[in-house]
Amino acid sequence: MRTFACFTICLAATFSGTFASLDAAPPQEVLDAENARIAAVEKATRSAVCVFAGAAGGGSGVLISKDGYAVTNYHVADPAGSFMKCSLSDGQLYDAVIVGIDPVGDVALIKLQGRDDFPAAEIGDSDQVEVGDWCFAIGNPFLLATDMQPTVTWGMVSGVGRYQYPSGTLIEYTDCIQTDASINPGNSGGPLFNRDGQVIGINGRISIEKRGRVNVGVGYAISMNQVMNFLGYLKSGRVVDHATLGATVSTDSEGEVIVTNILDTSDAYRRGLRYGDELVSFGSKPVTTVNGFKNALGIYPRGWRVPVGFFRGGERHDIIVRLAGVHSREELLAKIQKSVAPPSPDGSQPEDHHEEETKPVSDELKKLFQARSGYANYHFNLEQRERTWQAWKRGDDSSADVWKVAGQLADGDAAQIELSPQKVTASVAGRDSTIEIEGDLTSKLEPVGSGGLLLALHAWQRLQLQGPEKFGEVSYLGTAPLDSIDERFDVLVGLYDAIETRFYFAPQTGDLVAMEMFPEADSDPCELRFQEYDDFEGVRLPTKIIIRRGDQIYNILHGLKWTLSSSEPKDAA
Incomplete structure (x- = not known):
C-alpha cells in the first residue's frame, strides 16, 4: 500500500511538472521571430497580385512600382491577351494591360490601372541568396483567391544557380532559385520573398508528380536580378530577346571552361577572344562550369556590354563585349506564335484559350494599347521615348x-x-x-x-x-x-x-x-x-x-x- 501511494505521488508530480511546462510562455526569441515573420508576410502580401484571365485561367504577380508596374510570367500573361483583371489583398479588382514580354526568360511586365500609390514590393539582391535561407511564396494557387486574398507558403532556399533546360519550348530558366516552399499551378508569376519581405525571385516552374499537377517540394524562381536587368527593355513595350556571346564552351580534361567555337563576326572575336581560351568570368560572376557560364549569360538582354575575363598562355585578359541576340527578330516572333511556357519541366503545355472569351474593355484602357510588329505594346515605347526626349x-x-x-x-x-x-x-x-x-x-x-x-x-x-x-x-x-x-x-x-x-x-x-x-x-x-x-x-x-x-x-x-x-x-x- 505504501509502495502504491509513493508511485501515485511520483506520477502526480511528474504530470504536474509536465502540465506546468506546457503552461509556460515560449521563449521571447521565439515570439520575436514569429512576430517578425508575421510582419514580413503582412508587408509582402500587400504587393502580391492575383491575375485573372477568364477562361484562360490566371496566375500571380508582384507590384514593383507605385505607378502600377507588376511582374508576372510570360506563360501567365500570354494566354490572357492584351488586357486582364488583377486583384490585391485590399479586396479591389483592377484593370491591367500588357507592357512588354520576355518569352525566353518567361517574364512579362503588366501595368495595373486606377491608382498612383500602389504598394510596391521592396526589391532584394538575389545574388546574396544562400542555400538554407528562409523564404516564402505568395500567390494564387489553383486560382483559390476568389476572395482576393492570396495564399502564403513558407520554406527555405534549397538551391541557387539552378539551370533549367528549355524542355522543347522557347523558355530557358537560368540562374534560378530552388525552393521547397509549396508552389503549385496558379503560383506562376508570383513573388518569392526572403525572410525580410524583399522579393528575390519570380516563381515559375515546378517539379510535379506524374499522377497530377501537384508540387512535390521542388519549385524554381527566376532571380530578381535577372528581372531587373530586363526591366528597362520590358518597359519599352518590346518582345525582348536574350543574349549570346557568339561562342560555345565546354569543359576540358582539367575541368577548365574552354572556348570551343567562336564566330568571327562576333564582338567577342573583335575584342580578342579566341578558340582555346579559358573563360574564367562573365558579367559579374566567376565561370567554373559550363552550366555556370549559361547561368551568367542568361541573365542579360541582347545588346548589353558586359565584362569578360579569360586566360591565354597563363596571362589573364579582361575585355568588354557587346552581346548579340540569341534569335533574329523574325525568328523570335515566329517562335512565340508556336510556344507558350510550360509550368513545369515535364513539357506539359497549358491550353490556349485566346479565342474562348472576349472580355469587355473600356475605351480608356484601349488607349493604352497599340499593336505593332516586334512589340507587345507599342504604346509604352512611345511613352518612354517621349519621357526620355523631354528629359x-x-x-x-x-x-x-x-x-x-x-x-x-x-x-x-x-x-x-x-x-x-x-x-x-x-x-x-x-x-x-x-x-x-x-x-x-x-x-x-x-x-x-x-x-x-x-x-x-x-x-x-x-x-x-x-x-x-x-x-x-x-x-x-x-x-x-x-x-x-x-x-x-x-x-x-x-x-x-x-x-x-x-x-x-x-x-x-x-x-x-x-x-x-x-x-x-x-x-x-x-x-x-x-x-x-x-x-x-x-x-x-x-x-x-x-x-x-x-x-x-x-x-x-x-x-x-x-x-x-x-x-x-x-x-x-
Missing part, C-alpha cells in the same frame, strides 16, 4: 542649324568642324574632310580610322534639331550599361538612311552622355562620349568629346567653343 536638357529651342566648333585634339593640335543639314566639314590636325549628306551615307566614314566621326556628329545634330518624330525612325530600346554593368542609361535607337544610331541618356540628369553610330552590321561603331556641357547661345553643348572605336580611343576633342547660326536668311524687317 534631355538641350537648352532653348533654336532654329540655328549651322554649328561651328573650334577646339584642340589630345596632342594639342587644332580642330575645327562645321555641321549643317547638307554637309559636314572638318579640319583636324591639318587634314581636311568633307561629307555631303546625300546618297549612300554608309560609305562616308571620314576621317579614316574614326569609323565615321563626321556622320556620327551629323546624326547627333539631326536628332537634337528635328526630334524623334522627324529624325527617321526612333524608338526606346530600354536601359543598358556603357563601361560599368551597374550603371544603366536610357537608350534611344535611331534608324536613318540604313544607319543605326544609339543615344545614351543619364536618367538622373537627362544629359546625353554617349552615342554610337553603326554604319553596318557586325562592325565596331563610331562612339562619342559627350562631357563638360556648357551654354552656347542658349543651347547646351559639350566642351569635350571623346571619340572611340572598338576598345580604342581614336582622339579627344576638348576646349570646344561653339558658334551657332541659321542656314536660312532672316526675313527683312
